[in-house]
Amino acid sequence: xxxxxxxVMPKPEILDPQGKAIGAGLDxxxxxxxxxxxxxxxxxxxDGEPTPEVLEQVxxxxxxxxxxTIIEDVVGVYPAEDGAK
Amino acid sequence: xxxxxxxVMPKPEILDPQGKAIGAGLDxxxxxxxxxxxxxxxxxxxDGEPTPEVLEQVxxxxxxxxxxTIIEDVVGVYPAEDGAK
Numbered sequence: 459x460x461x462x463x464x465x466v467m468p469k470p471e472i473l474d475p476q477g478k479a480i481g482a483g484l485d486x487x488x489x490x491x492x493x494x495x496x497x498x499x500x501x502x503x504x505d506g507e508p509t510p511e512v513l514e515q516v517x518x519x520x521x522x523x524x525x526x527t528i529i530e531d532v533v534g535v536y537p538a539e540d541g542a543k
Numbered sequence: 544x545x546x547x548x549x550x551v552m553p554k555p556e557i558l559d560p561q562g563k564a565i566g567a568g569l570d571x572x573x574x575x576x577x578x579x580x581x582x583x584x585x586x587x588x589x590d591g592e593p594t595p596e597v598l599e600q601v602x603x604x605x606x607x608x609x610x611x612t613i614i615e616d617v618v619g620v621y622p623a624e625d626g627a628k
Contacts, residue, residue, distance in 0.1 A: 465584050480585070480608065489604045492587045499550050499584040500565070502577045519574045523565065 460508035462516045465534035466525040467497035500524050501538065508537045545593035547601045550619035551610040552582035585609055586623065593622045 468474050474495050481494040502519070504512055513535070520532045553559050559580050566579040587604070589597055598620070605617045 467584065467586065477585075483608055484604050487604070487607060489600055489608075491590050492601075492604070493589075495586045495588075497584040497586070499552065499582040500562075501552065501580045501582070503580075504578075505576050515574055516577075519569050519572070519577070522572060522574075523568050 460504045460506060460512060461538040462502045462504070462508075462513065463534065463536055463538050464500040464502065464516065464520045464524050464532065465497065466500070466520070466530050467533045468495060469529055469531055472529045497530070497533070498524070513537065545589045545591060545597060546623040547587045547589070547593075547598065548619065548621055548623050549585040549587065549601065549605045549609050549617065550582065551585070551605070551615050552580060552618050554614055554616055557614045582615070582618070583609070598622065 468477075477493075477495040480496060481492055484490075484492050484494065500520075502516055504516075506512070517532075517535050520535050521527060525532045553562075562578075562580040565581060566577055569575075569577050569579065585605075587601055589601075591597070602617075602620045605620050606612060610617045
């Protein structure tokens with residue numbers, strides 16, 4: 459069983475109202491001085507061993523479906539260490 | 544300017560319909576054999592230098608606001624390398 463992590467973030471120039479709201483929420487809770495951006499983190503499990511071919515597939519899947527490449531960037535695609543939850 | 548990454552995933556025992564839907568979507572696009580779980584990835588920017596105290600604050604903020612600890616786990620809190628987008 460191979461596991462891969464895909465990380466997707468909004469493009470820097472894209473307005474991130476959710477991130478702004480979270481930043482304001484942190485402020486109210488006493489965590490001041492933080493600017494927040496929220497993105498997505500995917501864990502993909504695949505039968506069989508981690509191979510470069512499967513990693514290539516995961517990269518394609520990330521660009522095709524996991525990120526809306528008009529407003530988001532895929533910022534990370536890598537095999538998960540066994541310890542990752 | 545210090546930057547921190549917080550990673551939040553649904554607890555393993557929690558049903559993840561969104562992940563299931565994405566897995567089915569990948570299947571339809573020809574990426575077969577993938578089980579998908581979707582979580583959240585936050586980037587927190589903080590004025591000043593990265594210090595252990597600020598990292599501690601980020602961990603508390605993660606458990607307090609960024610994750611709904613009833614259904615989610617905080618699976619990662621770490622300073623971002625400069626290269627991270």
